[in-house]
Amino acid sequence: MALLEVLKGLxxxxxxxxxxxxxxxxxxxxxxxxxxxxxxxxxxxxxxxxERCIGCELCAWAxxxxxxxxxxxxxxxxxxxxxxxxxxxxxxxSYARCIFCGLCIEACPTRALxxxxxxxxxxxxxxxxxxxxxxLLAPLTEGQEPTPHTDERVRARGINYYGxxxxxxxxxxxxxxxxxxxxxxxx
Numbered sequence: 190m191a192l193l194e195v196l197k198g199l200x201x202x203x204x205x206x207x208x209x210x211x212x213x214x215x216x217x218x219x220x221x222x223x224x225x226x227x228x229x230x231x232x233x234x235x236x237x238x239x240e241r242c243i244g245c246e247l248c249a250w251a252x253x254x255x256x257x258x259x260x261x262x263x264x265x266x267x268x269x270x271x272x273x274x275x276x277x278x279x280x281x282x283s284y285a286r287c288i289f290c291g292l293c294i295e296a297c298p299t300r301a302l303x304x305x306x307x308x309x310x311x312x313x314x315x316x317x318x319x320x321x322x323x324x325l326l327a328p329l330t331e332g333q334e335p336t337p338h339t340d341e342r343v344r345a346r347g348i349n350y351y352g353x354x355x356x357x358x359x360x361x362x363x364x365x366x367x368x369x370x371x372x373x374x375x376x
Contacts, residue, residue, distance in 0.1 A: 222306040227289040229307040230282055232325045233300065236348055238333035240270050240326065241301030244277040251296035256286035268337035272350040274301075280322035285315045 213220045222228070233241045245259025262278035270276035294302050312318045329335060 196293065209310065219309075222308065224306070226306045226308070227291050227304045229305050229310060230320070230325055231303050231305055231313050231327050232277075232280065232322065233303060233327050234329070234333060235348070235350060236332070237338075237343075237348060238329060238335060239272055239297045239338060239343070239350075240276060240336060242277040242309045243271050243273040243299055243301070244275040244281065247296040247298065248293035248302055252287075253290065253292065254288045256283045257281070257293060258283075266340040269343055270336045270338075271338055272343065272348075276321060280325060282316040282320050282325065284312075284320065286326075307338070326347045 244258075244259060246259040246261060248304060249255075249257040258279070258281040259277050260279035261275045264270060264274060264276055287305070291304060294304055310318070320335045
């Protein structure tokens with residue numbers, strides 16, 4: 190009886206010895222990830238280069254690990270970073286604390302924050318694992334201009350940022366009054 194159980198145990202070892210090994214030569218050949226894998230975060234941009242993040246801090250509130258810090262600021266007519274009234278002047282994610290749950294991307298109203306499949310997030314210290322806004326912003330692609338933009342350039346583009354009837358943000362003068370009626374995209 191004991192010999193039969195020993196042979197059963199050895200059969201598991203023998204089956205695994207006969208299989209081809211599944212080995213990845215990691216640094217040269219990274220292991221492919223699932224398309225829905227939660228990895229490194231990115232702060233996305235609109236087609237013209239404006240940042241999608243409006244500094245609302247909902248991602249920081251939704252984070253159960255308290256790994257996100259957002260400091261919002263107001264856009265000015267001379268320096269516009271996002272199409273809304275506000276933008277994130279400081280944005281940080283601590284990957285020493287992040288649990289990659291994805292609640293932050295679910296809380297984002299403008300789809301500014303997304304997660305990629307990148308998983309190589311190592312650093313020599315805890316401070317190196319704190320990614321700043323500059324590190325998180327998606328790189329500029331062809332046709333995108335670096336921020337800040339001026340209100341005149343944003344108004345001249347006539348882009349519908351939010352998908353509603355308004356095409357440009359309600360741009361204000363120095364006194365706070367609206368300078369122009371927003372363009373309508375009604376059909």
